[in-house]
Amino acid sequence: MQMTSLLPRDFFARDTLQVARGLLGQVLVRLLDGQRLSGRIVEVEAYIGEDDLASHARFGRTARNAAMYGPPGHAYVYQIYGLHHCLNIVTGPEGFPAAVLIRALEPLEGLEGMQARRGVADPALLTSGPARLCQAMAIDRRLDKADMCAPDAVLFVEIGAPVPDEDIVTGPRVGVQGDLRARTVPWRFYVRNHPCVSRGRTTDDRPRTTDDRPRTKKDDAR
DNA sequence: GGATCGATCGGCT
DNA sequence: GCCGATCGATCCG
Numbered sequence: 001m002q003m004t005s006l007l008p009r010d011f012f013a014r015d016t017l018q019v020a021r022g023l024l025g026q027v028l029v030r031l032l033d034g035q036r037l038s039g040r041i042v043e044v045e046a047y048i049g050e051d052d053l054a055s056h057a058r059f060g061r062t063a064r065n066a067a068m069y070g071p072p073g074h075a076y077v078y079q080i081y082g083l084h085h086c087l088n089i090v091t092g093p094e095g096f097p098a099a100v101l102i103r104a105l106e107p108l109e110g111l112e113g114m115q116a117r118r119g120v121a122d123p124a125l126l127t128s129g130p131a132r133l134c135q136a137m138a139i140d141r142r143l144d145k146a147d148m149c150a151p152d153a154v155l156f157v158e159i160g161a162p163v164p165d166e167d168i169v170t171g172p173r174v175g176v177q178g179d180l181r182a183r184t185v186p187w188r189f190y191v192r193n194h195p196c197v198s199r200g201r202t203t204d205d206r207p208r209t210t211d212d213r214p215r216t217k218k219d220d221a222r
Numbered sequence: 223g224g225a226t227c228g229a230t231c232g233g234c235t
Numbered sequence: 236g237c238c239g240a241t242c243g244a245t246c247c248g
Contacts, residue, residue, distance in 0.1 A: 055240085
């Protein structure tokens with residue numbers, strides 16, 4: 001049976017930016033072989049609608065991104081570069097493709113198993129990236145479309161300690177290229193100065209101010 | 223510390 | 236055929 005601290009579907013059915021912001025501080029839990037693996041969410045990104053040219057939904061519905069069009073509170077897990085996996089949680093109303101990418105956790109439970117799967121010992125390297133946390137928590141495409149709000153879920157989110165506004169930083173999403181708006185819209189949220197936030201950190205963790213040139217010239221090179 | 227590159231393969235315009 | 240919501244190793248300064 002599930003704890004009452006499980007985040008309900010209504011939480012995920014809201015506006016995607018609200019969900020993304022609200023997921024910081026909550027606890028992602030993975031049940032594996034009767035063991036609890038968990039981590040506090042410290043970095044997320046929002047992908048919203050087919051008009052978001054950084055979203056997998058930008059070309060419309062396909063077999064891969066079908067979960068994004070499904071009901072909120074379900075997992076969207078995809079494979080990238082042939083070897084990595086990334087976990088999203090579907091948001092907003094069913095039929096509208098939107099999701100929050102979980103980019104980094106602060107590991108809480110099951111550190112030994114995470115270290116074994118990751119091949120590293122440093123807690124700051126266990127789950128500080130979208131593919132790293134999937135490897136640490138044994139998340140792959142078998143969990144695509146899994147209902148994270150079901151009573152028997154093996155992957156879900158529990159209520160954690162809220163993160164105050166002054167500790168939240170927003171900025172452009174990591175790894176997004178091409179379209180100017182997609183590159184610059186501040187849909188990345190992370191906990192200020194947290195050691196487990198992934199690379200792509202800004203030069204200095206300031207609340208917002210102007211853009212601080214996430215990357216220099218690298219597009220014109222090739 | 224920053225830049226560059228290879229791994230590796232499913233899904234796609 | 237091409238390319239990616241990444242990572243880790245390597246090279247350079």
